[in-house]
Amino acid sequence: MTGAHMNRWTRRSFLGALGAGALLSGAPMVARGAAKGRVVIVGGGFGGAIAARYVGMADPAIEVTIIERSPQYFTCPFSNKVVAGIMELDALRYDLKAHAARGVRVAYDDVVAIDPAKRSVATAGGKQFAYDRLILAPGVELDYAAVEGATAGVETVMPHAWKAGEQTLLLRKQIEAMKDGGVFIITVPRRPYRCPPGPYERAALAAHYFKRHKPKSKVIILDDDNTMPKQSLFLESWNKLYPGMIDWVTGNNGGKMERVDIKRRMVITTDADFPADVISFVPPQKAGAIAQKTGLTDVSGWCPVDPVTLESTRHKNIHIVGDAAFTDGVPKSAHIAGAMGRTAARAVVALLQGKTPPSPQYVNTCYTLAAPDYGFSIAGIYEPKGGVIAMVPNSVTVSPTGAPEYMRRTEAEFAYGWLRNIAAEAFL
Ligand SMILES: Cc1cc2nc3c(=O)[nH]c(=O)nc-3n(C[C@H](O)[C@H](O)[C@H](O)COP(=O)(O)OP(=O)(O)OC[C@H]3O[C@@H](n4cnc5c(N)ncnc54)[C@H](O)[C@@H]3O)c2cc1C
Structure with a gap:
């Protein structure tokens, strides 16, 4: 369940x-x-x-x-929509009052x-x-210590927005202040990190914002890796919705981040320097x-x-x-x-x-929005095996590519329903 x-x-x-x-x-x-x-x-x-x-x-x-x-909790799920101006941060705010009302002792x-x-x-x-x-x-x-140049205060210049709240709003402000024709970079750290599809969703939703407000702008993804989750679905959605706007630089093609330069607002990878107007620097x-x-x-x-x-x-x-x-x-x-x-x-x-x-089973379901009305998902089941938690063979299902628009709209609605359900289970 x-x-x-x-x-x-x-x-x-x-x-x-x-x-x-x-x-x-x-x-x-x-x-x-x-x-x-x-x-x-x-x-x-x-x-x-x-x-x-x-x-x-x-x-x-x-x-x-x-x-x-913290007396208030902002969900990371859907915070990319706040970054893109599709949703307000307040809609993602929860607290532990319902737990206290049920007799749980809550200490802030x-x-x-x-x-x-x-x-x-x-x-x-x-x-x-x-x-x-x-x-x-x-x-x-x-883990800022893992990246050269990521000195104290780096997140105020290059917001990670990987813990929702003030950082989410800061990134949104920077994107809103960016000039048309500007460059937005998001870095993808080495795995494992929180929410594997999150950086690619952020790229898509930023492109959604730019397409409407600053159509000459570009989004660059600097990736430590060479593949991404839901890859064919992401690539399909980018080609369809934001043709030519998103550049995905994989690890083998110079996307691996080596250093950040806060003063020059730049990410330095194994192959090149990437200056940008706005950088969402997500560290390991x-x-x-x-x-x-x-x-x-x-x-x-x-x-x-x-x-x-x-x-x-x-x-x-x-x-x-x-x-x-x-x-x-x-x-x-x-x-x-x-x-x-x-x-x-x-x-x-x-x-x-x-x-x-x-003995438990761990079920994962993960929805992604490439636009407010364009969703797709992946689900998988994991269980204890040989002392680790292993994927149950053939348990992974992914939305099909080439699906009609109504399916993408329906999955976008499912995504909102998913958030309402899990937030209610956790906080209401
Ligand atoms: C942009 C983005 C989008 C995402 N979208 C999705 C999605 O669509 N679907 C999905 O399933 N997941 C998504 N995630 C991932 C999801 O947010 C995390 O996996 C999830 O929050 C993990 O829950 P947690 O309880 O482990 O940690 P958290 O939710 O981070 O909770 C940890 C809590 O512990 C508190 N804490 C930490 N240390 C202390 C301490 N010493 N004393 C007191 N309190 C402490 C913190 O304040 C925090 O409230 C997304 C993540 C990001 C960044």
Whole structure:
């Protein structure tokens, strides 16, 4: 069951899902109130908020606390539409009030230390939170240190807009102020990074804005890689909607970024200098800083996990959810963060009850808009196999190329529906 297909998140429907999984593993869930314990969740984005919903739903006797540094959350999904002036940022704003109303303890604070031995969390506000099980969902850290020239303040000149909010608005402002005939660059970092199709969607929606307001402008994608997700669909949409406007420079053709020059507003790649009027510099990424500080990451920069419970292989009793988890080929998406939130919730409740956690499936669905009324999608299923989370063979489905316009319009509507559903599951 995925957020997109679950219209009402009742305790009964979640327990139904638990029951189905539990039967597979021979470990049915225990009835209401049977377990007691403290679950602390760090990070109230898609992964953490969805985990909180289901721990509380599965067993109201468990005390659930979310610690989130920011009192308001802006979804990255659809933030490219804000950049392109198709949507307002306010439409993407959520908070944790509904969780508090359901009895979840919500603390707006910055977690500065986790002590896995003592099972406690310390915040910048001077509070300590003890836990039996911790769910850590801190999202990504932007790794500016990995790129030469990316000194402090680079994001004010070359906005990443890879965490939605002020950065999204800054990029939009720069694009709106750009002259007709100007050049907009977006950089694509080395994989894995949050939202693999995101940079290409940003390129398309920026082109949508330029086509209407500054038609002589150009969009250049400087890519670390040589392929992109949904490649034939992106190329088809660009040719159809924005002929000649978007240049995709692949890694082998000089797209690999080596350095940025803030003063000269320029990206320097292995082959050439790329000056631009506006640059969305998206740097390489790794797990959120608190995960690194706690020793939960490995050389990859991400947190290795058990594929069934999402428990860290580094520290016991800490489950990693969302973008921060190392999951090999599984895309870092809100949809997967939600699937992980549900998985961690099931695992934590089962473990607190002394049961065997059921084996999960992780479903991903990812919609892209190349224009407000032009959408396409990819979906895939992943499950534990050989100690990792592996794609289920033949499970990936992609929208067809050459589809009629009404199909693209319908998929664009599905995309809006997807966001409404997953945001409701996480925050309402
Ligand atoms: C442009 C763009 C478009 C996207 N579009 C899509 C899409 O269409 N579909 C899709 O599925 N995904 C999309 N994504 C990806 C999606 O946004 C992420 O995969 C998702 O947000 C991951 O959820 P998360 O819970 O792991 O992290 P986040 O959503 O980043 O949440 C992490 C939370 O933890 C908090 N936090 C971090 N550290 C601490 C700390 N020390 N103390 C307290 N709080 C802390 C942060 O404030 C944050 O609220 C997109 C991403 C981008 C950038």
